[in-house]
Amino acid sequence: MILEFMRDDHRACDHLYTEAENALADKKVDEAKKLFGEFYHATNHHFDMEEKELFITFEKRTGMMGGPTQMMRYEHQQLRALLESMLRSLNEDNYDDFFGQGESMMIMLQQHNMKEEQMLYPMIDRALGGDGELMIQTLKEMPK
Amino acid sequence: MFEGLSLNQAPPISVVLRFFLTLPVFGLILSLLMIFFPTEILTPNHPFSLASIHLLFLGMISMGMIGALFQMQSVLGGAPIPSPLGNSFIIHSLLVLGILALASAFMFQFPELFIIAAVLLGSGIVYFAQILLPLLIAKMSHNTLKGMRFAIFSLLITAILGVVMASSYANVSFGDTHAAIKASHYSIGLIGWIAALIIYVAFQVVEMFYVTASYSNWCKQNVKRILGASLFLKVIWLFAALPFAWVFDVFMALLLVGFVTTTMKRLRSRKRRVSDVSIWFWMMGMGLLMISLLSYGASMVSHYEPLEMMSLIAFALFALSIILGMMGKIVPFLVWFHLNAAGYMETPIMSNIIPAKRLKMSFWLFGVTASTAILSPFIPLLLIASGLSGVALFSLLLFNLVTAAKLYRNVLTTGTRFSFEP
Numbered sequence: 001m002i003l004e005f006m007r008d009d010h011r012a013c014d015h016l017y018t019e020a021e022n023a024l025a026d027k028k029v030d031e032a033k034k035l036f037g038e039f040y041h042a043t044n045h046h047f048d049m050e051e052k053e054l055f056i057t058f059e060k061r062t063g064m065m066g067g068p069t070q071m072m073r074y075e076h077q078q079l080r081a082l083l084e085s086m087l088r089s090l091n092e093d094n095y096d097d098f099f100g101q102g103e104s105m106m107i108m109l110q111q112h113n114m115k116e117e118q119m120l121y122p123m124i125d126r127a128l129g130g131d132g133e134l135m136i137q138t139l140k141e142m143p144k
Numbered sequence: 145m146f147e148g149l150s151l152n153q154a155p156p157i158s159v160v161l162r163f164f165l166t167l168p169v170f171g172l173i174l175s176l177l178m179i180f181f182p183t184e185i186l187t188p189n190h191p192f193s194l195a196s197i198h199l200l201f202l203g204m205i206s207m208g209m210i211g212a213l214f215q216m217q218s219v220l221g222g223a224p225i226p227s228p229l230g231n232s233f234i235i236h237s238l239l240v241l242g243i244l245a246l247a248s249a250f251m252f253q254f255p256e257l258f259i260i261a262a263v264l265l266g267s268g269i270v271y272f273a274q275i276l277l278p279l280l281i282a283k284m285s286h287n288t289l290k291g292m293r294f295a296i297f298s299l300l301i302t303a304i305l306g307v308v309m310a311s312s313y314a315n316v317s318f319g320d321t322h323a324a325i326k327a328s329h330y331s332i333g334l335i336g337w338i339a340a341l342i343i344y345v346a347f348q349v350v351e352m353f354y355v356t357a358s359y360s361n362w363c364k365q366n367v368k369r370i371l372g373a374s375l376f377l378k379v380i381w382l383f384a385a386l387p388f389a390w391v392f393d394v395f396m397a398l399l400l401v402g403f404v405t406t407t408m409k410r411l412r413s414r415k416r417r418v419s420d421v422s423i424w425f426w427m428m429g430m431g432l433l434m435i436s437l438l439s440y441g442a443s444m445v446s447h448y449e450p451l452e453m454m455s456l457i458a459f460a461l462f463a464l465s466i467i468l469g470m471m472g473k474i475v476p477f478l479v480w481f482h483l484n485a486a487g488y489m490e491t492p493i494m495s496n497i498i499p500a501k502r503l504k505m506s507f508w509l510f511g512v513t514a515s516t517a518i519l520s521p522f523i524p525l526l527l528i529a530s531g532l533s534g535v536a537l538f539s540l541l542l543f544n545l546v547t548a549a550k551l552y553r554n555v556l557t558t559g560t561r562f563s564f565e566p
Contacts, residue, residue: 014352014355014415015355015415018355018415018416018417019415021416021417021418022415022416022417022418025417025418025419071153078484078485096495097493099418099495100493100494100495100496101493103473103476103477103493103494103495104477104480104481104484104493104494106353107353107473107477108477108481110352110353111219113352114219114220114348114352115219115220118220118286118288118289122286
């Protein structure tokens with residue numbers, strides 16, 4: 001099921017961010033930078049999996065071009081900008097800004113994840129039917 | 145121009161803020177009543193007590209929850225509430241005028257005001273439900289949507305029973321079923337509307353925002369069924385005047401105890417350890433719900449009236465604690481979200497919209513207000529202390545909300561937007 005696979009990936013990303021945030025709260029700056037870097041790459045990879053494979057296949061199957069997938073792309077754009085700002089704040093050792101931006105990012109990301117998990121992924125699962133496992137394999141093989 | 149990104153689904157910020165801004169205003173009115181009429185408020189069924197209960201549950205708790213639902217529907221429901229500006233204006237106006245009419249009807253004993261309140265509140269809630277319920281009965285449904293649907297349906301039933309009771313008060317004529325209607329009205333309102341909505345929001349929010357273990361699927365699927373069946377049977381028992389109606393309260397109480405212990409466990413073992421006032425409010429809310437359940441259980445055994453009053457106060461404070469905690473997160477987020485999505489370069493970060501220091505202060509003031517209020521059935525003078533603390537709490541809350549709204553307007557009028565145009 002796409003829902004389970006993508007939901008697990010959301011949780012894995014959340015875990016990485018939490019680790020980074022916890023490390024910075026404990027003043028382990030180098031570790032926080034390393035962990036945030038991992039979160040940054042994992043989240044961008046997740047967006048890529050959706051935009052380069054999952055959404056395109058869904059759109060082809062259903063003909064829904066300007067609907068929920070377009071909305072999710074818009075939100076990816078906003079989240080990517082936020083991740084860039086956080087990376088900049090962290091690299092400039094501006095930790096207050098990092099935590100402040102992190103709060104916005106976390107709420108926005110979770111709202112985005114809720115929409116995908118509650119609405120979009122079940123729609124994709126229905127559209128893909130028996131081809132769901134093949135899609136998961138394709139997503140797993142995408143270069144990170 | 146850099147156009148708004150995901151804004152086309154989110155309602156305008158004023159839609160949510162109008163409900164949130166009303167909450168502290170009713171909080172201030174209630175606090176003043178607590179200061180000047182403590183004995184009357186603590187006397188069960190006294191008109192001032194009934195006025196206070198409705199200011200609390202309708203003016204503050206339901207106002208906050210309906211405001212949050214306008215926002216949540218666009219996130220969880222997939223389809224936003226149509227014409228949000230117009231619809232929120234209609235619903236908010238009907239509710240505000242209805243609550244004022246109802247509180248005045250109780251306090252000044254004007255029969256006509258009960259009818260006005262019934263018409264305003266009844267139409268406001270029916271109007272809200274007829275907009276939201278069809279959106280929640282979508283093809284693609286999930287447990288949270290089903291929980292929200294159950295809660296709004298319960299609100300609708302609570303309102304219908306309330307209208308029936310208001311006409312009884314207006315005619316000063318109480319039939320044989322008055323006691324059953326009253327017990328059904330508050331049971332469905334407290335458990336079916338307030339507790340159910342908070343539980344289903346917790347299933348989403350606690351896990352995702354604080355990065356905790358997930359609630360079990362069994363819980364997500366069955367909470368509404370257990371609450372719905374218990375409430376349905378309790379209402380039948382009440383109207384048929386059958387014995388042992390309290391058995392259904394025991395079922396619901398056990399479920400709520402399970403919810404409290406599970407939520408506390410999840411929050412304590414959360415992966416996200418960064419200090420956050422909203423978690424303190426969640427913890428406080430869970431503690432207050434447990435106090436409410438324990439005191440309700442003790443009052444059933446002992447028939448000692450102050451314990452029952454304590455249970456009701458603690459229950460209201462449980463809901464208020466969760467709402468205040470979430471408002472402290474939602475309001476700064478919405479200000480940031482709307483400005484950022486519109487491309488304003490001066491968009492402040494969330495912690496600069498309502499500073500953490502002021503959020504912490506509101507938590508401690510809430511702690512003082514709550515602890516004195518729940519003990520007031522035993523030491524009535526404490527209700528005055530609670531009212532004084534309430535004045536400080538709701539003044540601070542109003543200040544926080546007004547400054548956030550002002551900041552938003554300032555950036556809108558003086559800020560610079562990103563532009564790709566030469």
